[in-house]
Amino acid sequence: MNQQLxxxxxxxxxxxxxxxxxxxxxxxxxxxxxxYPWLPARWREHVETxxxxxxxxxxxxxxxxxxxxxxxxxxxxxxxxxxxxCSLPLLQRQHLDPNGIQFGMLIALGRGIFEERNxxxxxxxxxxxxxxxxxxxxxxxxxxxxxxxxxxEDAEVAVAEIERCAADTRFKQILISPKSLxxxxxxxxxxxxxxxxxxxxxxxxxxxxxxxxHFSSGAGSxxxxxxxxxxxxTITQAVLTSLIFEGVFERFPGLKVVAVEGGFTWAPMxxxxxxxxxxxxxxxxxHVTRPPSEYLRSHIWxxxxxxxxxxxxxxxxxxxxxxxxxxxxxSSDYPHWDFDDPRYAFKMPLSDEERRKVFHANAKVLYGxx
Amino acid sequence: xxxxxxGAVDCDLHLSAPRMSALLPYMDEYWSDQFSNRxxxxxxxxxxxxxxxxxxxxxxxxxxxxxxxxxxLDRLRSRxxxxxxxxxxxxxxxxxxxxxxxGDMAAAILRAVNDWTADKVLSQESRLRGSILVSxQDPALAVAEIERLAGNPGxVQVLLPVIGELTIGRRIYWPVFEAASRAGLPICLHAxxxxxxxxxxxxxxxxxxxxxxxxxxxxxxxxxxxxxxGVFQKFPDLTFVLAESGVTWMPSFQWRQDKMxxxxxxxxxxxxxxxxxxxxxxVRLTLQPFDAPPDAAIVERLLDHLGSDEMLLFSxxxxxxxxxxxxxxxDGFPTDLLRKIAIDNPHATYGRLRQGGEATKSLEVTx
Numbered sequence: 001m002n003q004q005l006x007x008x009x010x011x012x013x014x015x016x017x018x019x020x021x022x023x024x025x026x027x028x029x030x031x032x033x034x035x036y037p038w039l040p041a042r043w044r045e046h047v048e049t050x051x052x053x054x055x056x057x058x059x060x061x062x063x064x065x066x067x068x069x070x071x072x073x074x075x076x077x078x079x080x081x082x083x084x085x086c087s088l089p090l091l092q093r094q095h096l097d098p099n100g101i102q103f104g105m106l107i108a109l110g111r112g113i114f115e116e117r118n119x120x121x122x123x124x125x126x127x128x129x130x131x132x133x134x135x136x137x138x139x140x141x142x143x144x145x146x147x148x149x150x151x152x153e154d155a156e157v158a159v160a161e162i163e164r165c166a167a168d169t170r171f172k173q174i175l176i177s178p179k180s181l182x183x184x185x186x187x188x189x190x191x192x193x194x195x196x197x198x199x200x201x202x203x204x205x206x207x208x209x210x211x212x213x214h215f216s217s218g219a220g221s222x223x224x225x226x227x228x229x230x231x232x233x234t235i236t237q238a239v240l241t242s243l244i245f246e247g248v249f250e251r252f253p254g255l256k257v258v259a260v261e262g263g264f265t266w267a268p269m270x271x272x273x274x275x276x277x278x279x280x281x282x283x284x285x286x287h288v289t290r291p292p293s294e295y296l297r298s299h300i301w302x303x304x305x306x307x308x309x310x311x312x313x314x315x316x317x318x319x320x321x322x323x324x325x326x327x328x329x330x331s332s333d334y335p336h337w338d339f340d341d342p343r344y345a346f347k348m349p350l351s352d353e354e355r356r357k358v359f360h361a362n363a364k365v366l367y368g369x370x
Numbered sequence: 371x372x373x374x375x376x377g378a379v380d381c382d383l384h385l386s387a388p389r390m391s392a393l394l395p396y397m398d399e400y401w402s403d404q405f406s407n408r409x410x411x412x413x414x415x416x417x418x419x420x421x422x423x424x425x426x427x428x429x430x431x432x433x434x435x436x437x438x439x440x441x442x443l444d445r446l447r448s449r450x451x452x453x454x455x456x457x458x459x460x461x462x463x464x465x466x467x468x469x470x471x472x473g474d475m476a477a478a479i480l481r482a483v484n485d486w487t488a489d490k491v492l493s494q495e496s497r498l499r500g501s502i503l504v505s506x507q508d509p510a511l512a513v514a515e516i517e518r519l520a521g522n523p524g525x526v527q528v529l530l531p532v533i534g535e536l537t538i539g540r541r542i543y544w545p546v547f548e549a550a551s552r553a554g555l556p557i558c559l560h561a562x563x564x565x566x567x568x569x570x571x572x573x574x575x576x577x578x579x580x581x582x583x584x585x586x587x588x589x590x591x592x593x594x595x596x597x598x599x600g601v602f603q604k605f606p607d608l609t610f611v612l613a614e615s616g617v618t619w620m621p622s623f624q625w626r627q628d629k630m631x632x633x634x635x636x637x638x639x640x641x642x643x644x645x646x647x648x649x650x651x652x653v654r655l656t657l658q659p660f661d662a663p664p665d666a667a668i669v670e671r672l673l674d675h676l677g678s679d680e681m682l683l684f685s686x687x688x689x690x691x692x693x694x695x696x697x698x699x700x701d702g703f704p705t706d707l708l709r710k711i712a713i714d715n716p717h718a719t720y721g722r723l724r725q726g727g728e729a730t731k732s733l734e735v736t737x
Contacts, residue, residue, distance in 0.1 A: 067634050182573040183580075216571040217591030218584065219563075220537035224598040226627075226634050227537065227591070231571050233626060234587035238570035241583050246576060265625055269618040273583050273661045280426035280691060281579040308625035309632075311646070315621070315675050322668075338633055 018102050020342050021363035023303045024206070024260050024331035025104035025144070027091070027137055029129075030082040034136075038128035046121055054115040055213035062209040064228035068337035076335030084335040088141055095334045096143055099342055102360065103369055105331075106146045107175060107206050107260065108133055113149055114177035115210035122151035123161070130165050138170055145367065147175040147204055155191040162192070166199035172367045173202045173258065178239040179211020185239075185246030193252045202256040202301070202366060205239055207232040236262025237270050240300060244274065247287035249295045256366065257300050261333060264302035265310070268322035271296045297324060301366055303331035304358065305340040313348035325354055329363045372696045373684070374705060376455030379716035379723065382560075382613045382656040382685035383450050385442055386422070387415060387465045388486050396482035396489075404475070415466030415479070419531075419562040419569075424578060429691035443494060450688040451497050454698060458716070458723060460499045461491060462529055462560055462613065469564045473507035477515065480505055484519060492524035499723070501529035501558055506543060513549040520553035526722045527556045527611060533563035533588040539599030547601060551608040554721045556654075559592055561585045561614035586619040586661075593653065594627065600640040602648050609719055611654045614687060616661035621675035624649055650678040654719050656685035657711065659692040660700045669702025683719060684712035 029035055032047045039047070056063050068074065072084035076094065085091070096104060108129055116122040126149045133146040148165040150158035165171045174196050182188060184205075196203050215221040216231040218238070236259045249255060259267075271293030278285070278292050302323070310316040320328060332340050342359065350358065363369065390411040394402050405411040416422060432449055435441065451459050467479035480503045487500045502525045504512035512528075519525050528550045536542065538559065550557055563569045563581070570584050589612055596602060596610065627645035635641060641648070662669050676682075686698050699708060717723050 067637065178572060180572055183570065183575050184572065186576065212573055214568045214571055214573050217537060217587070217595075218568065218570040219533040219588045219591035220535060220540075220567075220595070222537060222591070222595065222598075223540065225637055226598045226630055227594045229630055229634070230590060230594045230626065234584075234590055235571040237587055238572045238575070238580075238584055241580050242570075242572070242575055245580050245583075263622070263626060265622040266619060269586075269622060269661070270583070272618055272663050273586060273616060274579075275663065276659065276661050277426070277579050277582040281424065281577075281582070283425070284577050284579055306629060308622055309629035310621075310625050310675075311628075311677055312674075315625075318671050318675070319622075 018100050019360055020100050020330060021103045021105070021360045021369065022101045022332045022334070023105045023258065023329045023363055024107055024305060024333045025091070025095070026085045026333070026335060027106055027108050027133070028083055028085045029132065030086040035125070035128040035132055038131040039124060043121065043124040052112045052115070053117045054112065054210055055117060056115060056210045064222060064225050066337070067225055071337050073335045073337055073339055088137060091334070092141065095332065099332070101143060103363070104144050105172065105204070105363070105367070106133060106137065106144050107204065108147065108149060109206070109208060113151065114179065114208040119151050119154040119157070123154065123157045126151050126161055130161070134168065134170065145172040145369070146170060147173045148201070149175055150192065152176055152189065152192065153181050155189055159191050159195040162195040162199060162201070166201060171201065173204045175204050175206060177208040177211050178205045178235050178262070179208050179216070181212040183238065183242035185242030185244070185248050190248070190251065193248055193255050197252045197254045200254070202258050204258040204260050205236060205262070206260040207235060207262065232261060233263040233266055237266060240270065240296065241274065244292045244295045245285050245288060247285070249299050250287055250289065255299060258303065258329070258366070259300060260303045260331065261305060263306065263308055264304070264323060264328060265308040265316070265319045267296065267300070267302060268319060301327050301329055301362065303329050304345055305331045305333045306338050307340065307345060309347065316348055325357050326362055328358050329366070330359045371699045371701055371703070373454055373699055373708065373712060375709065377457045378454060378684050378712035380450060380454065380456040380459040380686050380688070381611070381683040381716055382658070383446065383459050383461055383688040384690070385446060385461055385463055385491065387463055388483065388490070390415070393479065393482035393486055396485040397478060401478040417464055417466045417469065417562055418565055419581060420464045421578065426691045428689050432689040443491060446688065447495060450686055453696065454686060456497070458497055458499060460501065460526060461487070462501050462558070463487060463503065464560070464562065465503055468503065468505050468531060470505065471507065473505060473511055476505035476507055477511040481515060484515065488522060488524060499526045500524055501527050502555070503529050504546070506530065506534055506546065509543055509545050512546045516546070516549040516553055516555070520555070523722050523725055525555070526720045527558045529558050529560055531562040531564055532559040532585065532592050532612070532615070533569055535564060535566045537595035538592045539595035539597070539601045541599065544601070544604065547605050547608055551605045556609040556611050556719060558611040558613050559589065563588065585614070586616050589615045590619065590623050593623065593649065597627065597641060597645055597648065598638055602652050603640050603642070609652055609654060611656065611683065611719065613656045613685070614659060615655050616659060617655055617657070617676070617682065618661045618672055620655065621672065621677070646677070650681060654681055654683050654715065656683050656687070658685050658687040658698070659690070662700060664701065666702035669700050673702070673707070679707050679710050680715055680718070682711040683716050
């Protein structure tokens with residue numbers, strides 16, 4: 001999967017250039033020092049003398065080591081050094097330009113917001129990263145659309161950060177880690193949803209390497225990366241289940257959620273399972289007034305990468321028909337090792353209308369892009 | 371729809387766990403004293419994930435008469451075995467002793483449950499077969515219990531909860547798999563959680579309904595663990611039966627494993643084939659609760675997605691409430707597939723049924 005493409009864009013694809021919305025583009029700071037211009041002295045000192053404090057047995061690394069160059073395309077590490085995803089010129093040269101990306105939705109992982117136990121530090125880092133995104137990435141490259149980073153376990157502070165950032169209309173969504181301390185439907189997180197609804201911004205759930213300190217599979221901790229990667233899907237399922245059964249979409253009918261990098265072929269099945277058990281246990285959740293699959297169908301969008309690989313093309317088509325062609329949005333996951341090239345992501349032919357929806361129209365409608 | 375012939379093997383039905391007072395005769399003096407003196411014998415050992423008062427745990431018309439003493443087995447006979455024309459039923463007694471941290475105490479109770487099952491169930495009804503209950507708290511004790519009962523042909527599998535303490539494929543559990551494999555017994559992973567940690571990767575859900583929905587994630591985690599740890603290669607004769615797992619998550623799970631394995635197979639060189647091939651050969655799922663919508667066209671597509679007519683095993687999940695009347699089979703199942711899942715697949719899965727089974731030969735189409 002780490003082969004370099006010599007000629008990334010075939011001539012026949014150039015007509016489609018600059019029309020794709022990529023809903024999962026990762027950027028990261030070269031080091032914490034990159035964020036110093038936006039960190040108060042008190043927190044710069046904290047970085048130097050205390051550092052990160054995480055819900056994980058190892059520090060500054062993933063407890064389930066990634067495949068292939070720490071989970072990155074080997075060719076995405078800048079020649080001048082630093083981690084993959086820290087160089088705007090390389091992102092432009094390697095992905096945005098040759099792959100015809102009109103807009104890239106930024107998912108700024110890294111620098112430890114999600115796993116940080118010190119919530120005041122997480123808050124300071126969030127503000128710094130949000131400012132850094134604007135000045136270092138979005139100002140020089142307006143194709144990039146940032147997401148607001150928040151210290152999600154402290155809803156009050158998260159709301160303040162959402163309100164501060166939402167004043168800048170370049171922020172198109174709010175990034176939340178599905179690996180929270182508690183399932184995200186619970187009331188402690190509702191102020192964030194109220195703020196998102198007020199601001200008219202979708203929430204993007206993207207799996208983080210470390211999170212709330214629960215065994216990622218729900219059935220014990222995985223041993224291998226193959227197992228850990230499967231939890232991206234099951235964790236996303238658990239979050240959507242929680243949001244629906246806690247009544248979040250009843251309480252916040254304008255709330256929109258994007259499930260990024262969690263897979264999507266399981267989504268129809270999840271709706272069916274929820275409907276089945278809801279029909280028997282409605283007395284437990286009287287606040288859930290409609291079949292759960294209806295909330296799934298009307299409030300959730302899914303990104304494509306990593307796309308499950310069906311045995312027959314017709315199977316993938318069945319699943320997307322059930323899911324809804326208006327719910328699926330292309331994502332590449334650049335610069336990660338399992339990056340999906342927009343030309344090869346779908347192993348089946350799409351009609352022009354299907355292609356239009358998945359590669360740009362759905363995202364443009366959702367995010368209000370031109 | 372109804373099952374249109376007799377002779378099915380019902381691969382998952384339930385009897386309530388016996389009261390502790392009924393188990394004391396099967397215990398030695400030490401444990402009998404312990405349970406009496408500490409009033410442990412006054413507890414029901416009900417699994418939190420098997421809460422009997424929930425509406426889906428007892429079908430309303432099957433709940434009638436549930437309080438009459440001594441007749442639960444009679445009701446199971448008439449309502450499940452006779453009613454669906456089943457020639458064999460595999461009874462899974464769900465017992466909370468598996469959630470105890472005290473491995474010796476758990477083993478003492480589960481030994482008694484197994485002996486009670488042999489004595490009060492299997493020897494009372496020739497159509498019934500049982501599952502060997504073990505705790506994984508001390509795998510050596512689980513091995514001893516499997517070996518103790520391996521000679522009793524009435525026990526046809528080893529029963530474990532799908533969500534335990536560690537992922538199920540870990541090497542610490544391999545002696546249990548080895549013992550089951552030696553005895554020719556499949557491992558049945560049944561829906562349920564020990565609740566020793568949050569049953570989802572994101573913490574503790576508020577509601578039972580979430581726990582039920584998220585069981586499929588527990589089954590995914592267990593299967594990918596068995597795959598990744600190499601259990602299927604290490605124990606080539608061992609079959610895993612997933613009971614009350616639901617079915618619709620399985621195609622997507624296979625697609626995901628195939629895709630991921632192609633990317634990460636250097637991590638797992640012992641996985642020598644596409645995961646779906648291994649899963650289809652070695653993993654079986656009980657029919658109920660079937661989690662597709664009541665739409666024959668969708669069911670037909672899902673069966674095509676599943677890609678195998680050998681993976682499903684007929685079950686009623688009696689007395690749980692998943693269907694009404696006699697409509698135990700979802701619309702959309704062709705009759706020849708039904709015959710596979712109700713007769714051929716169970717007999718292929720449970721080697722011990724082939725040793726006994728004169729009752730299985732009387733097949734007649736009734737509808």
